[in-house]
């Protein structure tokens with residue numbers, strides 16, 4: 001029988017090749033594990049960032065924020081109780097607030113994070129939603145995470161206090177809920193009422209671009225089709241405060257037209273002459289309300 005000669009060199013080469021492949025495979029596995037670890041750390045990092053971003057209010061005076069002298073003036077007889085101040089925010093407060101708003105992280109529930117609305121595409125973020133608490137009472141949720149979601153964060157609590165100090169809200173019903181809206185040019189909000197879950201008073205600060213808001217009288221069922229809706233408009237300037245309550249809150253809808261890149265004031269405008277043209281840019285609104293049943297400042 002003829003024995004085949006063993007090619008040791010070939011065996012050695014194959015052995016080396018196998019080792020190399022196996023090393024490569026092990027390295028690949030290690031790489032994957034490392035990446036996973038990094039991703040986990042990254043996610044942790046982002047999560048911490050979420051909390052830090054919202055609480056990150058680098059404002060002098062220990063964060064204390066002051067509104068300007070309000071000079072809120074009533075701008076309408078019918079509906080009564082729409083008041084407006086064009087200069088509620090100091091420029092430096094407006095800049096610091098804009099920076100704070102821009103650093104709020106995106107999220108999917110809008111509770112302490114920016115959620116994109118399906119229809120209007122604008123982004124919204126809420127603070128002071130106590131329903132959110134049940135979600136954060138989950139044992140795995142940390143106390144500080146609950147805190148971020150359930151209390152008003154630093155700049156908003158300062159504004160809420162200022163609004164009470166300036167008699168915009170009574171101290172018995174201070175603002176304990178804030179809805180933030182972020183609009184890109186062309187985005188708006190459908191005509192709506194703010195509803196019965198809040199006290200009948202709304203205070204909205206505007207930042208960024210000017211925009212026109214419309215107030216339209218709500219019609220009774222038998223008036224629909226027979227009575228023309230009355231619309232009044234208000235030019236919301238950057239740094240302004242709009243307050244409406246009572247009749248304007250209960251009996252009028254308010255909204256900002258969508259798909260509009262330029263607002264032109266008309267005779268119906270309560271605080272600016274007609275034919276004033278404003279080109280829309282990015283805008284933020286901060287709407288303060290007292291949600292019935294919420295604790296005072298949610299403190």
Ligand SMILES: O=C(O)CCC(=O)C(=O)O
Nearest residue numbers: 179181189194204285287
């Ligand atoms: O952006 C605005 O000025 C209005 C916001 C508003 O009506 C709301 O959030 O309910």
Ligand SMILES: [Fe+2]
Nearest residue numbers: 192193194254
């Ligand atoms: Fe509203």
